[in-house]
Amino acid sequence: MGHPELAEKFIANNERMHWHDKALWFVREKRDLAAHGLNEWESLREVAKQIKTHTIDKLDFYLEEFEKNAKEKGLHVHWAKDAKEHNEIVLKLLLNRGSKKLVKSKSMLTEECHLNPYLEENGIEVIDTDLGERIVQLRNEAPSHIVLPAIHLKKEEVGKTFEKFLKTEKDNCDPTYLTRAARVHLREKFLNADASLTGVNFGIAETGGVVVCTNEGNADLGSSLPKLHIASMGIEKIIPRLKDLSIFTRLLARSATGQPITSYTSHFHAPVEGGELHIIIVDNGRSDIIANDDFKQSLHCIRCGACINTCPVYRRSGGHSYGYTIPGPIGSTLGASKDLRTNKTLPFACTLCASCSNVCPSKINIHNQLYKHRQSVVSAGLLGAKKHTILKVATWVMKHPALLDFGGKMARKIVPKLPRSILYSKVNVWGKKRELPKFPKNSFKELYKQREEKK
Amino acid sequence: MSSRETILNNIKKNVPSSTIDLPETNIPHTIYENKDEKFTTSLASVGGNAVWLKDESIDEFVAKNYKDFEVIVSTCKDYTCSTKEANKPNTPHPLENVDLAVITAEFAVAENGAVWVKNPDNRHRALYFLATQLLIIIPKENIVDTMHEAYERIEFDKSGYGTFISGPSKTADIEQSLVIGAHGPTDACVLFV
Numbered sequence: 001m002g003h004p005e006l007a008e009k010f011i012a013n014n015e016r017m018h019w020h021d022k023a024l025w026f027v028r029e030k031r032d033l034a035a036h037g038l039n040e041w042e043s044l045r046e047v048a049k050q051i052k053t054h055t056i057d058k059l060d061f062y063l064e065e066f067e068k069n070a071k072e073k074g075l076h077v078h079w080a081k082d083a084k085e086h087n088e089i090v091l092k093l094l095l096n097r098g099s100k101k102l103v104k105s106k107s108m109l110t111e112e113c114h115l116n117p118y119l120e121e122n123g124i125e126v127i128d129t130d131l132g133e134r135i136v137q138l139r140n141e142a143p144s145h146i147v148l149p150a151i152h153l154k155k156e157e158v159g160k161t162f163e164k165f166l167k168t169e170k171d172n173c174d175p176t177y178l179t180r181a182a183r184v185h186l187r188e189k190f191l192n193a194d195a196s197l198t199g200v201n202f203g204i205a206e207t208g209g210v211v212v213c214t215n216e217g218n219a220d221l222g223s224s225l226p227k228l229h230i231a232s233m234g235i236e237k238i239i240p241r242l243k244d245l246s247i248f249t250r251l252l253a254r255s256a257t258g259q260p261i262t263s264y265t266s267h268f269h270a271p272v273e274g275g276e277l278h279i280i281i282v283d284n285g286r287s288d289i290i291a292n293d294d295f296k297q298s299l300h301c302i303r304c305g306a307c308i309n310t311c312p313v314y315r316r317s318g319g320h321s322y323g324y325t326i327p328g329p330i331g332s333t334l335g336a337s338k339d340l341r342t343n344k345t346l347p348f349a350c351t352l353c354a355s356c357s358n359v360c361p362s363k364i365n366i367h368n369q370l371y372k373h374r375q376s377v378v379s380a381g382l383l384g385a386k387k388h389t390i391l392k393v394a395t396w397v398m399k400h401p402a403l404l405d406f407g408g409k410m411a412r413k414i415v416p417k418l419p420r421s422i423l424y425s426k427v428n429v430w431g432k433k434r435e436l437p438k439f440p441k442n443s444f445k446e447l448y449k450q451r452e453e454k455k
Numbered sequence: 456m457s458s459r460e461t462i463l464n465n466i467k468k469n470v471p472s473s474t475i476d477l478p479e480t481n482i483p484h485t486i487y488e489n490k491d492e493k494f495t496t497s498l499a500s501v502g503g504n505a506v507w508l509k510d511e512s513i514d515e516f517v518a519k520n521y522k523d524f525e526v527i528v529s530t531c532k533d534y535t536c537s538t539k540e541a542n543k544p545n546t547p548h549p550l551e552n553v554d555l556a557v558i559t560a561e562f563a564v565a566e567n568g569a570v571w572v573k574n575p576d577n578r579h580r581a582l583y584f585l586a587t588q589l590l591i592i593i594p595k596e597n598i599v600d601t602m603h604e605a606y607e608r609i610e611f612d613k614s615g616y617g618t619f620i621s622g623p624s625k626t627a628d629i630e631q632s633l634v635i636g637a638h639g640p641t642d643a644c645v646l647f648v
Contacts, residue, residue, distance in 0.1 A: 023630070023631055026631065027631070038484075038485060039484075039485060040482055040483065040484045040485065043482045043483070043484075044482070047478045047479075047480060047482060050475060050477070050478040051477060051478060051480075053474065053475055054474050054475050054476065054477050054478075056470075057470050057471055057473075057474030057475075058470065058474060059466050059470060060463050060466040060467045060470065063462075063463065063466070064463070073611075079457070079458040079459040079462055080458060081458040081461050081462055085458060129638065130628070131626045131628040131629070131637060132626075132628035135628065135629075148627075148628065148631075149628070150628055150629070151631075153629075153630075154630060155629050155630045155632070158629050158630075175629040175630060175632035175634055176632075176634050178629055179626060179628075179629065179634040179636070179637060180636075183636070183637065183638060186638060187551075187638070190638070191548060191551060207611045209615075215624065215625050215626060215627075215637065216624050216625070216626050216637035216638045216639070217584045217624035217637060217639025217640075218637070218638045220581075220583070220584045220618065220639070221581065221584040221585070221638050221639060224547060224579070224580045224581035224584065225547055225548065225581050235462065235466070240477060241477070241480075242606060242609065242610075242611075243480045243481075243606045243607070244480060245602070245606055246480050246481075246601075246602040246603045246605065246606040247480050249602050249619070250566075250601070250602050257627070259501065259567075259621075260497055260500070260501070260566060260567030260568065260621070261564075261567040261568075261569050261602075261619065261621050262621070263501065263620065263621050263622055263623070263624055263625055263639075264618055264619070264620060264624070264639070265569070265618060265619040265621075266616070266617075266618040266619075267609075267611065267616065267617045267618065268615070268616060269611040269615035269616065270614075270615020270616055271615075272547075272579075272580065272581075273578060273579070281462070283461075283462045283465070287462055287465040287466045287469060288465070288469070290466060290469040290470060291468070291469035
């Protein structure tokens with residue numbers, strides 16, 4: 001199913017759609033307050049863009065530098081060309097050490113690689129430790145947002161889930177109570193884990209270390225108890241210098257949730273005492289995106305989710321309607337780059353309002369990319385027959401001004417007289433939940449002419 | 456061909472021959488007239504609190520403000536009333552019942568209420584996250600404006616782990632309701648001495 005069909009399910013519940021819309025807009029407003037609190041905000045975005053442009057253009061150099069420096073510090077570096085290889089490396093590391101219980105902190109990359117089911121099939125207990133991720137894991141759902149994985153759920157639903165799995169009080173859905181219950185439940189998992197896996201927010205080429213940002217402290221607690229810490233990192237997470245973090249740490253949390261910084265910004269350049277730190281560098285289609293000038297900026301993403309929170313389509317259709325690991329505007333361009341056929345509806349889940357590009361901390365031209373992807377969908381012949389025909393007819397009409405004028409004139413006369421049963425029939429998908437505006441007497445062209453004559 | 460070569464070759468094939476220079480990161484930025492005040496409000500906004508020690512020792516401060524705390528460990532030399540040694544166990548697990556950890560931080564950042572914690576003498580980094588409450592000790596002159604100054608003070612030649620801690624652990628994953636105390640400490644007090 002494509003985005004329109006999945007979105008239709010979500011918007012069927014009108015009350016929930018508006019609730020979801022408001023919840024996300026609240027986060028967007030907090031982002032605005034934080035951003036406007038700094039006079040240098042736009043300079044930060046510009047510098048971030050320059051750092052990312054430079055880094056992606058010299059990515060081979062910085063990856064090799066990262067590897068060299070990480071190895072000098074005694075860290076282990078692995079390379080995975082795709083999801084399968086990544087998952088196999090993780091499993092091998094676990095099996096070789098007899099590890100059976102893995103605690104994970106948020107990593108969209110492992111979602112992309114479908115790591116959890118693979119490990120579970122191979123007898124590993126995998127526990128997602130971020131509260132939102134744990135909630136969706138217990139419910140056997142995917143995260144619906146990259147920063148707020150359970151944003152689609154109401155507290156009553158979380159209460160029910162915890163009642164079933166954590167034996168919490170019946171009908172108690174107080175967020176503090178539920179969070180405390182999860183704390184107790186997960187504390188036990190942390191203490192008994194024999195391996196941990198985290199994502200990576202930034203890999204520093206200059207020092208060979210990785211940086212992980214969380215609010216809950218789950219990445220730190222997870223990685224500091226067992227002896228084995230695996231960090232999975234997409235190739236685009238590299239930054240050249242330690243001091244580049246002065247730019248990105250100022251942008252990340254403010255863009256994400258409006259906080260001035262995450263509770264924990266942890267820099268890992270060594271394992272725990274007697275332990276091992278393994279970094280898996282994952283490509284999985286990223287190096288192909290670099291080849292395309294139209295889309296390579298999508299690799300500048302720092303996964304803050306600002307474009308998702310601001311997107312009018314995401315806010316009203318929910319993360320699960322995208323059917324791709326990363327929902328929202330940035331996910332739509334990444335998904336289309338990765339597999340246009342499967343994700344052909346995503347570039348159209350967009351009003352081209354450009355709000356995503358305007359809030360992006362690394363100034364990615366997201367809406368331009370979605371516009372370009374639409375053209376690729378058409379030239380690949382993947383557009384639905386109906387839409388294709390309509391566009392063809394529209395193109396032909398617009399190429400004939402006299403016909404367009406005549407058609408407009410007739411429409412202004414006839415349409416207001418048509419009964420609703422015809423106007424809002426099934427054929428007119430635009431008429432769903434939309435009322436036609438009142439038709440003016442004259443066309444824009446006629447009005448413009450009249451105005452010019454009066455002068 | 457190894458995956459390493461496959462990936463690097465594909466990147467080499469696709470990257471342009473030239474690019475822009477790396478920009479300067481120390482851009483003109485906000486400077487706070489009263490850093491102490493800014494730090495206090497920033498930390499309060501993320502659920503922590505800042506205190507300046509006056510006419511008393513750290514021991515006295517802890518005795519007064521953390522009365523019924525049973526298990527107290529410390530990585531701070533100036534605190535002498537620990538009930539347990541932080542570095543004694545060979546794994547961090549025995550530290551799970553710590554009620555209060557008195558730890559040291561190198562400096563504080565006014566813009567966001569964060570403190571830089573990197574202590575090569577602390578054996579178990581898990582302590583910072585296992586303890587129910589944190590008391591973080593910082594010399595009062597060590598406070599900087601923004602992350603630009605912060606990263607000028609950081610290096611990783613010696614100790615391999617360092618973290619910025621900004622307030623207690625928290626989450627808003629259930630209906631956007633902020634709950635202080637997720638997996639880590641439920642309270643974080645920064646004490647300037």
